[in-house]
Amino acid sequence: MGPAVKAYAVLELTDIASEAGRENDMTTTAETTQVQTPDPTAETFNGIHLETLQGTVAAIAKEPELGACKFRATNRWLGGNHNRTTVSGFYGAKQEIAHKQTFELHADEPPILAGNDEGANPVEHLLNALAACVTTSMVAHAAVRGIRIDALESELEGDIDLRGFLGLDETVPKGFTDIRVNFKVATDVENLETLKRLSTYSPVLNTLTQGANVEIRVEPK
Amino acid sequence: MGPAVKAYAVLELTDIASEAGRENDMTTTAETTQVQTPDPTAETFNGIHLETLQGTVAAIAKEPELGACKFRATNRWLGGNHNRTTVSGFYGAKQEIAHKQTFELHADEPPILAGNDEGANPVEHLLNALAACVTTSMVAHAAVRGIRIDALESELEGDIDLRGFLGLDETVPKGFTDIRVNFKVATDVENLETLKRLSTYSPVLNTLTQGANVEIRVEPK
Numbered sequence: 001m002g003p004a005v006k007a008y009a010v011l012e013l014t015d016i017a018s019e020a021g022r023e024n025d026m027t028t029t030a031e032t033t034q035v036q037t038p039d040p041t042a043e044t045f046n047g048i049h050l051e052t053l054q055g056t057v058a059a060i061a062k063e064p065e066l067g068a069c070k071f072r073a074t075n076r077w078l079g080g081n082h083n084r085t086t087v088s089g090f091y092g093a094k095q096e097i098a099h100k101q102t103f104e105l106h107a108d109e110p111p112i113l114a115g116n117d118e119g120a121n122p123v124e125h126l127l128n129a130l131a132a133c134v135t136t137s138m139v140a141h142a143a144v145r146g147i148r149i150d151a152l153e154s155e156l157e158g159d160i161d162l163r164g165f166l167g168l169d170e171t172v173p174k175g176f177t178d179i180r181v182n183f184k185v186a187t188d189v190e191n192l193e194t195l196k197r198l199s200t201y202s203p204v205l206n207t208l209t210q211g212a213n214v215e216i217r218v219e220p221k
Numbered sequence: 222m223g224p225a226v227k228a229y230a231v232l233e234l235t236d237i238a239s240e241a242g243r244e245n246d247m248t249t250t251a252e253t254t255q256v257q258t259p260d261p262t263a264e265t266f267n268g269i270h271l272e273t274l275q276g277t278v279a280a281i282a283k284e285p286e287l288g289a290c291k292f293r294a295t296n297r298w299l300g301g302n303h304n305r306t307t308v309s310g311f312y313g314a315k316q317e318i319a320h321k322q323t324f325e326l327h328a329d330e331p332p333i334l335a336g337n338d339e340g341a342n343p344v345e346h347l348l349n350a351l352a353a354c355v356t357t358s359m360v361a362h363a364a365v366r367g368i369r370i371d372a373l374e375s376e377l378e379g380d381i382d383l384r385g386f387l388g389l390d391e392t393v394p395k396g397f398t399d400i401r402v403n404f405k406v407a408t409d410v411e412n413l414e415t416l417k418r419l420s421t422y423s424p425v426l427n428t429l430t431q432g433a434n435v436e437i438r439v440e441p442k
Contacts, residue, residue, distance in 0.1 A: 044301065048301050049301070049336075052332065061389055069383055071381065072348070072378050073345055074374065075377070080268030083357065087345045087349070090345070100331070103341040114273040116321075120324040120326065121292070122353040124324070126347065126428065128350075133347075135304045140335070149298070159290070160290050163288040166278055175433060177434065178433065182438045183438065184440050208429065209434075211429065218404045219406070220406065220413060221374070
C-alpha cells in the first residue's frame with residue numbers, strides 16, 4: 001500500500017467500503033478550494049502528481065460545482081476525407097484553463113476508403129480515446145489506492161460493418177457494435193480484478209456504453 | 222448537381238427515394254469486387270476520390286461480407302496520465318490492410334488534473350473523433366449527392382461533471398452527458414438541412430448515441 005491512501009481517501013467515498021481489509025481515512029486535511037498546479041518535486045505514485053490530484057479532489061468535494069467541466073475542440077475540413085482538430089483549452093473549476101500547448105490532430109481515411117492516409121481515421125481516433133481514458137482511469141484510481149503498476153499496455157479492436165455507414169442496408173448499425181479492450185498489466189497478480197473494476201470509472205467508456213445526447217447544428221458560413 | 226450522382230446511386234439506396242426531384246440511377250456499372258486504390262489523376266468531388274469510393278461501395282453492395290471491418294489500436298502507458306496510442310492497420314474487404322504510415326497519438330491530462338499536458342486528454346480525443354467523423358460523413362455523402370461544399374468547420378463542446386469520474390457522487394454520470402456540435406458550412410443555403418441529415422451517417426456519432434458493447438479484459442504482463 002502506497003503513501004497516498006490516507007491523503008486520497010476522499011476519492012474513494014463511493015467504493016472503499018467494499019474493499020474489505022483496507023485501511024482508510026474518510027477525512028481530508030486539505031483546507032483550500034484553490035486549484036493547484038503540480039510541483040515537479042512533489043511525490044508521485046504510478047507517476048501521478050498525488051498532491052495536485054488531492055487538491056483538486058478536495059476542492060470538488062468541498063464545492064461540488066467545481067466539478068462541472070466543458071471540454072472543447074474545433075475542427076477544420078482540409079478537403080476530401082482529411083480534417084484537423086485543434087484543442088487549446090477547457091472550462092473547469094469555474095474558470096477557463098488553457099493547455100500548456102495547442103494540440104492538433106489529423107484525421108483521414110485510408111486509400112480503400114477514398115482518402116490519402118494523412119491521419120488515423122475517425123473510428124480509430126475513437127479507439128484511441130477509449131484506450132487513453134481507460135488507461136488513465138485505471139492508473140489514477142490505482143494510485144489513489146496504493147496499487148502499484150509497473151507497466152501497462154492494451155490492444156483494442158472494434159467491429160463496424162460499412163454497409164451501415166454507406167447506407168446500403170438500413171438494418172445494419174452505423175457505429176461500432178462490439179469493442180474488445182485487452183490490457184496486460186505488470187502488477188501483483190492479486191490487483192488484476194480490482195484494476196478491471198477501476199477501469200469502469202473511465203468517462204469515455206461510460207460515454208460509449210451509456211450514450212450521450214449529441215446536438216448537431218449546421219449553419220451557413 | 223455534380224458528375225458523381227449516377228455513378229454513386231448505389232450509395233443512396235436507403236434514402237434517395239426521399240429526396241424529391243433528384244435524378245438517380247439505382248444500378249451500378251461496376252463489375253468488379255476488387256478493392257481499388259486511388260488514382261491521383263482521378264476525378265474528385267469535395268476532394269473525395271469518387272471512383273475509388275465507387276469501387277468500394279459497388280464491391281460491398283455485390284458481396285456484403287466485404288463491409289465487415291475490424292479497426293484497431295494499441296496503447297502503451299508512459300507513466301502518470303501520459304500514454305500513447307499506435308494505429309497501423311485494420312481488417313476490411315476480407316484482408317489485412319496497412320496504413321501508409323503508422324499514426325501515434327499522445328494523451329495526457331492538464332496540470333489541474335495532475336498531468337503534464339503532453340497531449341489532449343482522453344475526452345478531448347473523443348470530441349476529435351466525433352468532429353472528424355461527422356465532418357467526413359457529411360462531406361462524403363454530400364459528394365455522392367453532388368452537393369458541393371466549399372468550406373466546413375465545427376466547434377464542439379461537451380459537459381462532464383468530474384464528481385462522477387472521481388467517485389465523489391455515484392449518482393453523477395461518469396461520461397459526457399451532452400455534446401454540442403456546431404458546424405459552419407460554405408455551401409448553397411438550400412443544402413444545409415440535407416447536410417444536417419447526412420451527418421447522422423457518422424459511425425462515431427452513432428456509437429455515442431446508440432452505445433456499443435465494450436468488453437474489457439485485464440491480464441498479467
